[in-house]
Amino acid sequence: MEKVRMAIxxxxxxxxxxxxxxxxxxxxxxxxxxDTNQEKAAAVAEKYGIHGLYDSVDRMLAECPCDxxxxxxxxxxxxxxxxxxxxxxxxxxxxxxxxxxRDDVKRIMEAVETNHVRAMxxxxxxxxxPFALAKQAIEAGELGNLKTGYFRLNxxxxxxxDMLSWSAFSSILWFLGSHSIDTLSWLLGSRVKRxxxxxxxxxxxxxxxxxVDTYLSTLEFENGCIAQMENGWIDPNGNPNVNDLxxxxxxxxxxxxxxxxHHNMIQKYTDAAATVPDVxxxxxxxxxVKGFAYESIRSFIDRLVxxxxxxxxxxxxxxxxxxILAIMESAKKREPVEVAY
Ligand SMILES: NC(=O)c1ccc[n+]([C@@H]2O[C@H](COP(=O)([O-])OP(=O)(O)OC[C@H]3O[C@@H](n4cnc5c(N)ncnc54)[C@H](O)[C@@H]3O)[C@@H](O)[C@H]2O)c1
Numbered sequence: 001m002e003k004v005r006m007a008i009x010x011x012x013x014x015x016x017x018x019x020x021x022x023x024x025x026x027x028x029x030x031x032x033x034x035d036t037n038q039e040k041a042a043a044v045a046e047k048y049g050i051h052g053l054y055d056s057v058d059r060m061l062a063e064c065p066c067d068x069x070x071x072x073x074x075x076x077x078x079x080x081x082x083x084x085x086x087x088x089x090x091x092x093x094x095x096x097x098x099x100x101x102r103d104d105v106k107r108i109m110e111a112v113e114t115n116h117v118r119a120m121x122x123x124x125x126x127x128x129x130p131f132a133l134a135k136q137a138i139e140a141g142e143l144g145n146l147k148t149g150y151f152r153l154n155x156x157x158x159x160x161x162d163m164l165s166w167s168a169f170s171s172i173l174w175f176l177g178s179h180s181i182d183t184l185s186w187l188l189g190s191r192v193k194r195x196x197x198x199x200x201x202x203x204x205x206x207x208x209x210x211x212v213d214t215y216l217s218t219l220e221f222e223n224g225c226i227a228q229m230e231n232g233w234i235d236p237n238g239n240p241n242v243n244d245l246x247x248x249x250x251x252x253x254x255x256x257x258x259x260x261x262h263h264n265m266i267q268k269y270t271d272a273a274a275t276v277p278d279v280x281x282x283x284x285x286x287x288x289v290k291g292f293a294y295e296s297i298r299s300f301i302d303r304l305v306x307x308x309x310x311x312x313x314x315x316x317x318x319x320x321x322x323x324i325l326a327i328m329e330s331a332k333k334r335e336p337v338e339v340a341y
Contacts, residue, residue: 003029004301007064007090009057009081010072011035011044013163014095017282018070019048021294028301032064057081061088068304070297071095074166075174079104082119086111091118093300097178098317100170102325102340105318112314120303120310121317123182124296128280131183134249134256138187144253149188149219149227151180152246159242160209160233168210172233173324176243177215180229181320182312187249190223191316192323194338199331203234217327240267240276 006022008015011033022028032052035041045053054060061084068091071081079099085092092112098121099105112119125131137143153176160167167175185191197217204213214232221227235244245260260280268275277283282293296311303310323339330337 003027004068004304005029005031005066006068006070006301007032007034007052007054007060007066008044008070008072009034009060010070010074010095011037011040012072015070015072016044016047017293018072018093018297019044019050020289021297022301023048024289025298025301027305031066032060034060034064057084061085061090066090068092074164075170076100076166079108082108083111086115086117086119089115089117091304092120093297094119094121094317096121096123096182096317096320097174097324098314098321100174100321100324102322105321109314109318118304118310119314120300120312121314121320122296122300123179123312123317123320124293125179125183126186126311127292127295127299128260129292130258130260131187131247134187134247134258137254137256138189138249138251142254143249143251143256146188146223146225146249146251148225148248148250149184150229150246150248151184151227152230152244153177153180154214154230154232154235154244156235156237156239156242157204157207157233158237160204160211161207167204167233171211171324171328172213172231173215173327175233177217177229177231177324177327178320180231181219181323182316183247184219184227184229185221185316185319187247188221188223188225188227190221190225191319192219192326192339193222194220194336195323195326195330196336197327197331198334212331215327215331217330219323240274241278 022030030050034054052064069085070093199215213234217229219227241261247258249256282291326337326339
């Protein structure tokens with residue numbers, strides 16, 4: 001069988017993740033890597049043996065023999081690239097969030113439909129084992145009729161102040177809230193229709209990063225379920241995990257509670273810090289990549305080849321982006337806001 005020839009736009013932390021699984025996947029090969037920062041592109045190219053090196057998406061689309069493109073640029077830079085790729089007839093795997101404005105969401109959806117390409121957004125928590133098991137229990141009817149959900153997903157300050165160079169141009173909602181909304185929608189089996197949110201600012205601003213610290217959001221779903229969601233970027237850096245992730249789903253016959261941030265399966269102590277290294281998200285065992293962050297990307301290739309629907313639909317990803325826009329508006333107005341399409 002012919003391999004899917006992938007190109008990757010964005011050779012940062014997560015572009016490296018895409019290159020890692022494409023190197024291992026028997027049905028994929030990376031034909032090109034594109035970054036406006038040529039040093040970063042060259043470093044990923046050398047690490048994974050990628051031959052095509054590009055400094056612009058236009059040049060890449062004109063010269064690189066690829067079937068599909070991974071878009072792994074900062075949150076607010078997905079839409080123009082996605083539209084160009086769709087117009088060039090390339091299938092697309094877009095990092096979450098799909099896009100950060102209503103107009104951009106609409107432009108991507110239209111371009112995908114008009115040009116008959118396939119697109120998936122990498123909302124990878126659907127591949128996270130505790131959440132996948134929760135979904136199976138829900139589908140088996142073990143919780144009865146679902147009523148409420150709770151999702152807390154916070155990062156330590158370091159992510160906003162040091163890890164991301166562009167956090168002031170994004171938001172904890174785009175960066176982690178997109179996962180929270182998608183997971184709640186997926187588990188509760190419905191899309192968000194109305195939100196009410198409040199927020200706090202100041203901690204990160206005082207540290208030189210002008211973005212909201214924390215959002216608390218109440219979500220109403222089309223099927224009548226309700227949920228509380230907490231997303232913040234100001235957890236203390238002393239937290240032994242980068243993020244704090246808790247989730248509950250309650251039905252009339254049962255409940256599932258997930259704590260994905262304190263597995264404690266491995267504890268590491270040095271003179272500098274105590275940490276509990278990641279075992280679920282993204283790591284390697286005997287040189288092979290492991291973790292659910294790779295599984296979602298693997299699934300994109302598998303389903304592109306098989307023709308099956310992607311596990312994350314473009315419509316679900318669009319709802320997550322539009323719900324985030326509604327949350328931001330609600331937090332500003334201190335009023336409930338309908339999710340507008
Ligand atoms: N699925 C996940 O859980 C997950 C985890 C981390 C990051 N992400 C997402 O992946 C995306 C990238 O995040 P990151 O952490 O790798 O960021 P990063 O800053 O490490 O990398 C982004 C890269 O994009 C490049 N770039 C910017 N504009 C470009 C353009 N027009 N053309 C080509 N290259 C361009 C930058 O030079 C940089 O190398 C974001 O949307 C982020 O939210 C997803």
